[in-house]
Amino acid sequence: MSASAGSRRVITTSPTEFLDACAALAPLPEAAATARAAFLVAPAGFALAQESARDNRYMDLSRTVDPLRALAQHGALAQALRADVPVITFPGDPATPDAVFPNNVFATAPGRLIVGRMRHPVRQREAARADIRAFFGDLLGYDEIDLSGCSGLVAELTGSLVIDRVRGIGYCGIGERCNLAGAEAMHQAFGLRLTYCFELAASEYHTNVVLALLASRAAIIAADGFRDPAAAQAIAQACGGRAIWLSPAQKQAFAGNAITLSDERVWMSAGAAAALTDAQREALAGYGFALDAVALDEIEKAGGSLRCCVGEIY
Numbered sequence: 646m647s648a649s650a651g652s653r654r655v656i657t658t659s660p661t662e663f664l665d666a667c668a669a670l671a672p673l674p675e676a677a678a679t680a681r682a683a684f685l686v687a688p689a690g691f692a693l694a695q696e697s698a699r700d701n702r703y704m705d706l707s708r709t710v711d712p713l714r715a716l717a718q719h720g721a722l723a724q725a726l727r728a729d730v731p732v733i734t735f736p737g738d739p740a741t742p743d744a745v746f747p748n749n750v751f752a753t754a755p756g757r758l759i760v761g762r763m764r765h766p767v768r769q770r771e772a773a774r775a776d777i778r779a780f781f782g783d784l785l786g787y788d789e790i791d792l793s794g795c796s797g798l799v800a801e802l803t804g805s806l807v808i809d810r811v812r813g814i815g816y817c818g819i820g821e822r823c824n825l826a827g828a829e830a831m832h833q834a835f836g837l838r839l840t841y842c843f844e845l846a847a848s849e850y851h852t853n854v855v856l857a858l859l860a861s862r863a864a865i866i867a868a869d870g871f872r873d874p875a876a877a878q879a880i881a882q883a884c885g886g887r888a889i890w891l892s893p894a895q896k897q898a899f900a901g902n903a904i905t906l907s908d909e910r911v912w913m914s915a916g917a918a919a920a921l922t923d924a925q926r927e928a929l930a931g932y933g934f935a936l937d938a939v940a941l942d943e944i945e946k947a948g949g950s951l952r953c954c955v956g957e958i959y
Contacts, residue, residue, distance in 0.1 A: 656832055656840045660879035663841040667883045670838060676811045678861040679905050680957035682731040682750060684777075685723055686747045688944065689737030690713040692704045703854070703897070703948040715943040719745065722939045722954060725739065727871075729906040736914045745944060746953040749804040749822075749851070751777055751909075753959045758782065759834045761802040762792045764822050769793065775783055790834045790928075792827075800827030804851040804953065808955070810870040811861035813838035818852030820845040843876035853952050855896060856880065857903040859911055863887035865903055867896035895920045899950035906955075910934060914941040 657663050680914055691712040737744055744750075750771045752759045758781040763769045781787040792800050805823035807816045809956075815837045817828040825842065832840040832869045846869060849855055853872025864884045868877040868891075875894035881888040891900050898920035903913040911934045918938035941951055 648703075654832065654838055656829060656842060658842045660841075660873075660875045660913065663839070664879055664882060666840075667812075667837050670812050670814065672811045673813055677812070677959065678811050680753075680959050681959040682733065683726055683906060684733045684735065684747065684751075684956040685737060685954055686735045686744045686956075687737040688715045688719055688742075688745045689741030689896060691742065691745070691944075691947070693738075703850075703899075703945075708946050710715065710946050711943055714740045715745075718939070718943050719779065719954070720949065725939050726906060726912065726955070727936065727939075729912075731911060733771050735774075735777060735780075738774075741767065743768050743947065744771050746804070746949045747771070747777075747946065747956045748853075748953060749801040751781075751795065751956055753781070753787065753957060754835045755959050756787055757834070757836075757931075758787045758789045759802060759831070760789065760791045760793045762795050762798055762800045762830075764801065766798045767872050774925040790902045792830050792834065795830065798826035798830055799824050801851065802831065803957070804853050806831050807841075807852050807856050807858055808835065808837070809858055809861045810959070813908035815884070816852060816856060817842045817856070817857070818845040818849065819843065820849060822850050823852075829902055841876075841879070842938055844872035846870050846872050850948075851953075852904050854899065854949075855901050857901055857952065858884075859903070859929075859932065859934060860905040863889070863929075863934070865889045865891065865892040867893070869893050870896060872899070875899060889921075889925050889928055899945060900951035902952040904952040904955055904957075905934070907956075908933070909937050912951055912955075913938055914945060915939060916942055917950060 744761040801822040855867040857865040871877045900917040
């Protein structure tokens with residue numbers, strides 16, 4: 646376990662130490678469990694990025710894609726999410742085909758924009774977008790924390806880091822898209838009180854495909870996405886046992902790539918929702934969540950799903 650000098654902020658890789666530290670954390674008094682708005686980046690010239698496919702096993706470069714269908718599905722997603730929060734859609738750029746997943750590059754904490762350090766050059770180009778930076782800096786007055794030029798670290802933001810905003814806890818999957826230096830940088834940038842770092846299974850690229858936190862009170866977990874089963878169990882315990890456990894097939898259908906933008910609703914893709922069992926749907930209802938879904942099968946060909954498309958504005 647390590648602690649930042651002069652603070653009580655803690656980073657740990659031990660499930661036991663994590664649970665001990667977690668038990669001592671009371672909810673933050675003014676913290677919101679869900680974002681106050683969301684932003685998306687529209688697909689433009691939608692295509693599969695060969696660089697990203699090197700470590701994203703959910704992509705299949707042999708599949709053909711329909712750019713207009715992807716654009717239509719993305720527009721329907723933006724419209725649907727407006728039932729919970731205001732949604733802003735930035736225009737896409739054919740030079741950055743993965744830009745449809747902006748949450749890996751841009752993320753927020755109250756009053757702060759964090760810009761990530763992407764692994765692949767095709768995604769590093771996204772971080773240079775002046776319009777998104779200006780929206781948060783010039784219009785909203787957010788301070789900017791820019792990790793994009795930091796050598797020696799990889800930090801793909803809320804793809805790699807799933808955050809319990811109410812308690813200030815980060816769950817960070819270590820793998821090809823995030824190293825320990827990146828986890829430390831994100832821990833500081835988001836102002837977290839506790840970050841639990843664990844290794845993802847060798848076949849996984851992002852934490853948010855194997856773990857979703859639902860309004861800081863329940864979790865969706867794909868146990869086979871973790872190298873050590875004890876890590877998944879510790880996260881479930883930290884959530885008071887309120888966890889939906891996914892099968893490998895459900896994980897592959899992106900049922901773990903879900904998001905809550907209100908205290909009462911879980912969003913996931915139509916394919917992900919169809920993969921759930923009746924018992925899992927009943928469990929979500931028991932935790933106080935309705936389930937809504939949007940067809941995203943065209944966009945999912947690029948190796949991400951609904952949660953990956955959504956940048957949160959806190």
